[in-house]
Amino acid sequence: MKIVLIMQRLILTLLGVSFVGVSLLAFTGQASAQPAWMPKPPKAIGGQCDLDPKIMRKTHMNLLDHKRDQTMHDGIRTKKFSLKNCIACHAVKDESNKFVTIKDERHFCRSCHDYVAVRMDCFDCHASRPGDAMNKAAKAAGNPHDKSAGVSSMGKAGDTTVVTLRKFIAGEAK
Amino acid sequence: MAETYRQLREYNNSFNILLVLHVVVIAIGLGAAFYMEHNGHVVTGMNNQVVWGLPHVFAIFLIVSASGALNLASASSVFSKLAYKRFARLSAILAIALLIGGLVVLLLDLGRPDRLIIAMTYYNFKSIFAWNIILYTGFITIVGIYLWTMMDKTVARFNKVAGWGAFVWRIILTTGTGSIFGFLVAREAYDAAIMAPLFISASFVYGMAFTVWVLITMCQATGHRLLTRDVSTKLRELFIIFIAAMLYFTAVQHLTNLYAAEHIGVERYILWSGSVFTWLFWVGHVFIGALLPLMILMKPDFGSSRVGLTSASILMLLGGMAHIYVIVIGGQSYPLSLFPGMEVTSTFQDGVFGTYMPTLPELLLGLAGVSIAMFIVGFALKILPFLPSPVEEDQ
Amino acid sequence: MISLKPDQIQPVAQNTNTNDGKIRDAKTREDSSRREFLKGSAAALALAPGMTLFAYGEAGAKPAAQAVTNKSRWGLLIDAAKFSDADVDACVKACQDENGWRDNGRPLTDAQWIRRVNLKNKKTEEKFSLPMMCQHCAEPPCVDVCPTGASFKRKDGIVLVDKHICIGCRYCMMACPYKARSFVHEHVEDQKEHAPRGIGTVESCTMCVHLVDEGKQPACVKAAPRGGMVFGDLNDKSSKLAQLIKSVATQQVRADLNLDPGVRYRNI
Ligand code: SF4
């Protein structure tokens, strides 16, 4: 009996310690270099997000929800918090210089949602990559991607594609 | 006085086998539903012309039967027919079980069953469909309370009230189910106020048939007699009246439709054209579901025997499926009249009779609904005293 | 057992009812109505092909941040006399291109937002075709029956399905007298970013609401030759559409149902 008790206590202590450890890691991870297991969402093309990313991270679903009702029922088609605009700004390209869809695990939304295991059904209906217009803009900008650079180079300042696309998003239709 | 009800304790193996069988059917049916959801309705026979298919036939059949299954309970509490009191509990639990079975099928056939929470939180109160969701959940609650008043002595004084409540509610429920069709102005087969009484009369037949079927199965499983000769005779007579009423309303439905010139086309399609529905109507609904059982039941001795009642019940249930099939599928298959006086063709099945061929997953899902109902009843019998205790009276 | 036999396919109309490429001989009728129309409005010139400017009396696009109101009620006038089969097909194609629905080779389950309906008058044997789509009813049965409120009518009269709350029950399809709705029977990929559509939900013509909100015309209207379709604001008495409806004989399909469709026809 005693042995069982001791075992129990041991396991509980271990669990507690590891929990504290993990939480600490998580905090420090945010503050400084990310540990390898944290999600690494790709950088957005456009500049400033509609809201501080810290707030976006927690509330984007509510903001999108609210906006969706406004657009759907009242025809309000401003860019702020519109899914279409978020998709354009957060588009990610693959090695062949094409925007990836939600099927690709490098897709912006998936980079976090996979990690937290939260299913989204947005893309059952919505396009998960920018439409033809932006594709054209990207093509026109030339600069086929350096294969080795891959996805991360999307956000590099000075990249001509990024500059063009940023302009495109900023000026893009309502 | 000896106890009137008992919990199912001694039973032979057939009961266990039956339960296991139902579990298997349910598992397969859920698998089929998952398959349908995963691939989309393209793997079913349903299409843009016939949008409701076999699952809806099963679901509506079960829901309609649910209300009818309450017959014996209502007879005892509302109409004070004490002979049926022994069956009141079974009748009530069967009603709940059938309704749940039907609802599960309906739910799993939705395009987005994962949005159940939306179906429960967004209501359009103009929609008869939304009202039906309320009617169904209300039914389960009220019959549940009714059962409670039957089983708990401390609340027994509310039994009468609850019985009335359940009775009124079930009539409204079947009216509501019938109205799902009655409200469709553009569908010529449905555009009729007669749908509600027709559904009520049909519910009496199908619900009772389920009740009798379950009762006789339980006789088999326990090896006891649960029905006195007296009750068997009464059931036989009730069946005859209910079948006659159903036939009457069916006749009225078709005759009034024939009277309205614009509905002759659809009536001809269903009644004479030689389509699947003509066969299902005359052979399935009228002959197998009504005339044949009537012939059996009309024979006083055989009609009230165990074999007679069982076979009549099973025939009525089969005929009932055919009946609902003709209403649901036949009514959709007949083309909408967009331009009266014109011949219409298109690539979207305008002007042609819609095709529908049920696929296996649909059938499996539907059968799972029946099994869910039966499993719930079987399980309930095991844990609480729902079953009437055996009668000692001799044959 | 329920019969698993397939139902027979029995076309009501035996002969295929096409008017292969020929415009129906509607010149005479056309002329009289046009004369009437010329009396009523000087804007008749806008009937000319190639018309793409705002022809519906509004000053232009509403500001993106402004909610739609019931001041306008968008509608269409379709002149059946101006359509050959090929013309209708051009409109269908334009809708497909704009909204991203396509033919997957499964005619029973594929969505059709707009379709060509071939008609033959049983008495006169006259054959013609016309485009048929959601009629954007003022009293839409689809909206009345929808249990969740997913089917709804915008304040400006456009009837839409809010696919976020559509549960795919298909009751609206049972209720619609015009067979205007399709159920999405399979997974969809590569949707247009302005026209979301997905498995398990119901869809229908949106009157190209995304274009209308920008002050543009629906795709089918642009594709219709000879000004066969006129888009505009039924509430704005000065709009070309309202003027036309005032001055020429127009019809509502199944007017007997009193649904007050926003899509009207001529020369049926
Ligand atoms: S045509 Fe059909 S889908 Fe369109 S508004 Fe009318 S009822 Fe609804």
Ligand code: SF4
């Ligand atoms: S299918 Fe969708 S839009 Fe149509 S009635 Fe059902 S929930 Fe409403």
